[in-house]
Amino acid sequence: MKFGPLQYLIILAIVSCGISVTDKPSEVSNAANETKASNEILVSTESISDRDSLITKEFLLGKFDYRKHELFVRVPRELSSKELYIQQEALDAFSKMYDSAALEKIELKIVSGTRNFEEQKRIWETKWQKERANFQTPKETALKILEYSSMPSTSRHHWGTDIDINSVESAYFKSEKGAAEYSWLLKNANRFGFFQTYTSKENGRTGYSMEEWHWSYFPLAENYLDRYNELIVSSDINGFMGCETANEIDIIKNYVNGIEGK
Numbered sequence: 001m002k003f004g005p006l007q008y009l010i011i012l013a014i015v016s017c018g019i020s021v022t023d024k025p026s027e028v029s030n031a032a033n034e035t036k037a038s039n040e041i042l043v044s045t046e047s048i049s050d051r052d053s054l055i056t057k058e059f060l061l062g063k064f065d066y067r068k069h070e071l072f073v074r075v076p077r078e079l080s081s082k083e084l085y086i087q088q089e090a091l092d093a094f095s096k097m098y099d100s101a102a103l104e105k106i107e108l109k110i111v112s113g114t115r116n117f118e119e120q121k122r123i124w125e126t127k128w129q130k131e132r133a134n135f136q137t138p139k140e141t142a143l144k145i146l147e148y149s150s151m152p153s154t155s156r157h158h159w160g161t162d163i164d165i166n167s168v169e170s171a172y173f174k175s176e177k178g179a180a181e182y183s184w185l186l187k188n189a190n191r192f193g194f195f196q197t198y199t200s201k202e203n204g205r206t207g208y209s210m211e212e213w214h215w216s217y218f219p220l221a222e223n224y225l226d227r228y229n230e231l232i233v234s235s236d237i238n239g240f241m242g243c244e245t246a247n248e249i250d251i252i253k254n255y256v257n258g259i260e261g262k
Helices: 005-017 026-033 049-054 088-103 117-134 138-145 170-174 176-192 218-231 245-249 251-256
Strands: 072-074 085-087 110-112 162-165 194-196 214-217
Touching (some): 049 218, 072 088, 085 088, 088 194, 088 218, 117 138, 170 176, 214 218, 245 251
Antiparallel strands (some): 072 085, 110 162, 162 214, 194 214
């Protein structure tokens, strides 16, 4: 059973308050009963209110050095495929999830973690230069890239809460090994605070195409998304090739907020 963010928030609040899930509406109780580990959500319940002073516009836009940021740590080598950084709280949760998966002979590796503005800009502009000649307008070019890649200053990878697991190719998750890993994540990741950000678009979700690999640490990311919507406007998204299309595409509404549960 896969939880959406709203269901997850309700259950997290229940666990934090020490209330039995059977005291809540039946649909929440039934969903919780389908999880493992005695219905416990294995995430930190630490308040994030003290983090608010660190959630500046520059942070949300990815315009900072995460290697020097107090909330970020390097991912241990055994948990990643290369040198990566994410937030400490997200790493702690992933480490627990990694250990749980290993008990069922499922190996999870982080293949992509935090990317700041400059790193996302390099990815975006490489694709822009490759694709621009194939389309008549800048908007068409941007929409092509946006199938799987974010504009700089709009990526959840800026926040250190979002990770790509095992592969960034849909074909991999159709293989026997990849399908088993994806199935495990669908059944278990929510218990550790992670949800699949970009699910199927069949139910009307806007934005990026489905990404089986992209998982977000919800206890932190939801607050960052709320602050993003409070503080950031399309004119803040600038400084890279094709940035003029951000407003035309309505990038914040259709892509930043184009996630599961929104």
